Amino acid sequence: MKNSALFFLFGLFLLGCKNPVQNKPQPPNIIYILADDLGYGELGAYGQEKIKTPNLDRLAAGGMRFTQHYTGAPVCAPSRYMFLTGTHAGHAYIRGNYELGQFEDENEGGQMPIPESTPTLAKMLKKAGYQTAMVGKWGLGMNDTTGSPLLQGFDYYYGYLDQKQAHNYYPTHLWENDVEAPLDNEYFLVHNRIKEGSGQEAFDQFKGKDYAPDRMIDKALHFLDTTHVEKPFFLYYPSPIPHVSLQVPDSLVQDYRTQFEETPYYGNQGYTAHQYPRAAYAAMITHLDTEVGKIWEAVKQRGQEENTLILFSSDNGPTFAGGVEADYFNSASGLRGLKMDVYEGGIRIPFIAYWKGKIEPGTVSDLVSGHWDMFDTFAALSGQEQSSPDGMSILPELLGKEGQQQHEFIYFEYPEKRGQIALRMGDWKGVKVEMKVNSEADWELYNLKEDPQEQKNLAQQHPEIVLKIDSLQRIAHRPAHIREWEFINPKFKK
Numbered sequence: 275m276k277n278s279a280l281f282f283l284f285g286l287f288l289l290g291c292k293n294p295v296q297n298k299p300q301p302p303n304i305i306y307i308l309a310d311d312l313g314y315g316e317l318g319a320y321g322q323e324k325i326k327t328p329n330l331d332r333l334a335a336g337g338m339r340f341t342q343h344y345t346g347a348p349v350c351a352p353s354r355y356m357f358l359t360g361t362h363a364g365h366a367y368i369r370g371n372y373e374l375g376q377f378e379d380e381n382e383g384g385q386m387p388i389p390e391s392t393p394t395l396a397k398m399l400k401k402a403g404y405q406t407a408m409v410g411k412w413g414l415g416m417n418d419t420t421g422s423p424l425l426q427g428f429d430y431y432y433g434y435l436d437q438k439q440a441h442n443y444y445p446t447h448l449w450e451n452d453v454e455a456p457l458d459n460e461y462f463l464v465h466n467r468i469k470e471g472s473g474q475e476a477f478d479q480f481k482g483k484d485y486a487p488d489r490m491i492d493k494a495l496h497f498l499d500t501t502h503v504e505k506p507f508f509l510y511y512p513s514p515i516p517h518v519s520l521q522v523p524d525s526l527v528q529d530y531r532t533q534f535e536e537t538p539y540y541g542n543q544g545y546t547a548h549q550y551p552r553a554a555y556a557a558m559i560t561h562l563d564t565e566v567g568k569i570w571e572a573v574k575q576r577g578q579e580e581n582t583l584i585l586f587s588s589d590n591g592p593t594f595a596g597g598v599e600a601d602y603f604n605s606a607s608g609l610r611g612l613k614m615d616v617y618e619g620g621i622r623i624p625f626i627a628y629w630k631g632k633i634e635p636g637t638v639s640d641l642v643s644g645h646w647d648m649f650d651t652f653a654a655l656s657g658q659e660q661s662s663p664d665g666m667s668i669l670p671e672l673l674g675k676e677g678q679q680q681h682e683f684i685y686f687e688y689p690e691k692r693g694q695i696a697l698r699m700g701d702w703k704g705v706k707v708e709m710k711v712n713s714e715a716d717w718e719l720y721n722l723k724e725d726p727q728e729q730k731n732l733a734q735q736h737p738e739i740v741l742k743i744d745s746l747q748r749i750a751h752r753p754a755h756i757r758e759w760e761f762i763n764p765k766f767k768k
């Protein structure tokens with residue numbers, strides 16, 4: 275009896291030792307969905323009236339919608355780099371779309387790769403025990419470079435590596451863990467113009483069998499279905515939609531065919547021609563919305579909705595090319611500028627956060643935040659002490675708690691389109707454009723609270739604010755590592 279009692283007590287002791295470990299809450303799963311060239315005003319939740327986005331509208335209604343969230347840069351590659359690294363454009367290693375190679379399959383070269391030693395949020399989450407995957411458009415280095423997603427913290431990846439290849443939604447191949455993954459499509463160049471008045475056959479040359487977004491959402495859902503439930507996961511889903519070319523299955527275009535007056539697009543602004551450009555563009559965004567719905571439903575089916583943070587945003591403002599009519603759809607919601615501009619239309623983006631039971635449904639946040647804040651936010655979510663050079667955690671804002679940090683300023687510089695910089699300090703925003711043409715360009719000054727469309731330049735009325743913005747810009751800027759991107763520091767003039 276004595277021995278039995280001792281064994282019983284010893285068993286209770288062991289159970290007591292294990293319980294604290296077993297009861298330790300698991301960090302939340304994180305899903306970050308990044309649209310490509312989706313404007314601030316292209317979702318129903320942000321005022322869009324012509325394009326249907328029911329899943330994203332419900333996601334916003336069930337969570338938090340941000341009104342002053344920003345991309346790190348007004349084009350693809352640098353904005354993705356700044357998201358992954360928590361840096362703004364004055365400190366980022368990648369500041370523009372530095373293209374390598376050409377469009378042809380045999381000349382696929384991607385963009386400037388991320389150095390292998392770069393701290394990324396995926397590496398940080400992997401170190402914290404997360405299962406990590408990237409499915410979609412990468413744009414930060416090819417499979418045989420230091421920019422491979424496998425060297426940047428991802429256990430698995432599938433999708434486009436080269437942004438130029440992503441101009442075609444019917445490519446001959448995608449990439450899966452550094453290996454070419456063939457698709458059932460014949461090669462064609464997407465930037466071929468066709469003659470005005472061309473018939474159906476001319477437009478059909480830009481269609482294929484395997485629609486890349488469909489293959490990618492299948493891979494994303496497979497990842498969600500096969501992750502180990504005892505470990506948290508991070509899914510980064512940078513969809514190529516709605517970046518042109520205007521390519522979407524005909525069955526999806528039909529839903530919008532009768533809703534818009536159409537003029538065929540013959541490819542005169544680059545990318546593929548399309549008979550029904552307005553319907554095609556709307557259908558692409560609705561298709562993206564459907565993908566979001568599938569991801570959301572997969573989380574529910576696994577019973578993980580209450581332990582999964584779903585985030586949705588865009589890489590920059592809406593495009594001006596490829597037959598897209600930003601004015602017709604009010605894609606920038608009345609804001610000045612489009613993609614490739616540091617005015618608000620090029621850099622202010624939609625941002626939706628959903629976490630059942632944690633984020634108060636139907637909330638709206640005017641916190642000034644951006645891509646560079648995701649690193650610190652994910653660190654806080656995963657219990658890591660790491661921090662990024664320019665970001666802050668927005669977790670208090672998401673959870674409705676006190677103590678949310680505020681940015682003293684946010685900074686943008688863009689070396690393409692003749693050189694532009696912008697700095698926001700509170701409600702004040704300074705802008706300089708055409709700096710490669712005029713290195714002594716004057717600051718423009720806008721009060722975004724009173725003038726969100728940036729129509730009234732107040733620089734002459736407030737020289738003291740211009741001086742403050744100028745001094746902060748000098749602090750924010752660090753010379754770029756290549757000459758093509760250094761247009762600010764006079765030492766680098768030719």
